[in-house]
Amino acid sequence: LEDGDRCESSVEKSILALFCFKLFVKISLNLLTYFYIVRGNRKEAARISAEFYDYGQRHSSWADRSPLHDAASQGRLLAVRTLIVQGHNVNVLTIDHVTPLHEACLGNHVACARALIEAGANVNASTIDGVSPLFNACSVGSVTCAELLLENGAKPQTLVYQPSPIHEATSKGHYGCVEALVTWGTDVDMDIPHLGTPLYTACVCQELECARKLLREGANVQKGRSLDSPLHAAAEKDCTAVVKLLLDFGADINTRNMEYQRPVDVAPPSSLTEGFLLLYEATPRLLSQMCRQCIRTCVGRDRLHLLAHLPLPNRLQRYLKYQ
Ligand SMILES: *[C@@H]1O[C@H](CO)[C@@H](O)[C@H](O)[C@H]1NC(C)=O
Numbered sequence: 001l002e003d004g005d006r007c008e009s010s011v012e013k014s015i016l017a018l019f020c021f022k023l024f025v026k027i028s029l030n031l032l033t034y035f036y037i038v039r040g041n042r043k044e045a046a047r048i049s050a051e052f053y054d055y056g057q058r059h060s061s062w063a064d065r066s067p068l069h070d071a072a073s074q075g076r077l078l079a080v081r082t083l084i085v086q087g088h089n090v091n092v093l094t095i096d097h098v099t100p101l102h103e104a105c106l107g108n109h110v111a112c113a114r115a116l117i118e119a120g121a122n123v124n125a126s127t128i129d130g131v132s133p134l135f136n137a138c139s140v141g142s143v144t145c146a147e148l149l150l151e152n153g154a155k156p157q158t159l160v161y162q163p164s165p166i167h168e169a170t171s172k173g174h175y176g177c178v179e180a181l182v183t184w185g186t187d188v189d190m191d192i193p194h195l196g197t198p199l200y201t202a203c204v205c206q207e208l209e210c211a212r213k214l215l216r217e218g219a220n221v222q223k224g225r226s227l228d229s230p231l232h233a234a235a236e237k238d239c240t241a242v243v244k245l246l247l248d249f250g251a252d253i254n255t256r257n258m259e260y261q262r263p264v265d266v267a268p269p270s271s272l273t274e275g276f277l278l279l280y281e282a283t284p285r286l287l288s289q290m291c292r293q294c295i296r297t298c299v300g301r302d303r304l305h306l307l308a309h310l311p312l313p314n315r316l317q318r319y320l321k322y323q
Contacts, residue, residue, distance in 0.1 A: 075109035130162035141174035196225025203233035218301035
């Protein structure tokens with residue numbers, strides 16, 4: 001009996017020893033993890049502040065993104081919805097004031113953008129560089145995101161010193177976005193001092209379809225950047241297709257820029273465009289084209305959409321609308 005007791009107590013002792021050992025291991029592991037996290041965080045904090053104060057690297061600073069930013073930029077709708085339900089703030093900002101809605105639009109993730117807007121995301125949010133979600137949508141050519149934002153009250157155009165959605169869409173050839181912006185009230189002739197008008201941007205970037213869209217919407221064919229006309233820009237780039245388009249819409253070949261040069265003078269010597277302009281100069285204009293320009297000028301930019309109501313044959317209407 002005594003032997004049995006002794007045996008039992010030694011079993012109890014070993015169980016106790018094992019338990020203590022396990023507890024010790026657990027505590028030391030926890031302590032290790034704790035110090036590791038603290039050290040890791042210090043490093044992270046130092047990195048964030050270094051990036052924050054180093055101006056050149058500011059744009060690569062994503063250290064402070066929230067889970068909602070990540071989910072929105074990757075287009076993970078379920079994750080976005082879950083995070084919203086869990087009570088994450090939809091207007092959470094990074095150091096640069098980027099919102100999750102900015103991210104969703106940059107990734108062309110319209111379902112995520114919609115979920116964020118329905119949960120109260122600010123459609124007019126602006127980063128410290130003045131970039132709006134609409135600018136991001138136009139930058140990547142996301143017509144659906146742009147329309148979603150505009151339908152929900154986003155400003156169709158920004159102040160002149162902020163990045164302009166219509167100039168961005170034009171420079172990248174996203175004419176669907178240009179169309180949406182103009183439909184929602186962006187000024188087609190919006191003039192930014194260092195960029196000029198959207199039409200001028202289209203000519204500089206040789207974006208034929210955007211130039212056509214802007215002109216059809218009634219953009220002023222003469223308005224460029226300061227004294228440089230769109231025709232100057234197209235001639236300088238030797239882009240004959242855009243030059244033809246501008247002339248079709250009544251561009252003046254005799255207008256002069258700051259250096260008192262005409263478009264033909266800025267075209268590369270003996271280029272296709274120079275030859276085309278010289279020939280155009282020497283050729284009488286078509287009466288039908290002159291009539292079309294005259295009628296469009298009389299109707300005026302803001303009433304061009306009413307051309308369809310004129311009692312005219314379809315062919316004539318299409319001609320007037322450059323279709
Ligand atoms: C966005 O800004 C515009 C112009 O400031 C304003 O009219 C519009 O109501 C704003 N939209 C929202 C949803 O706050």
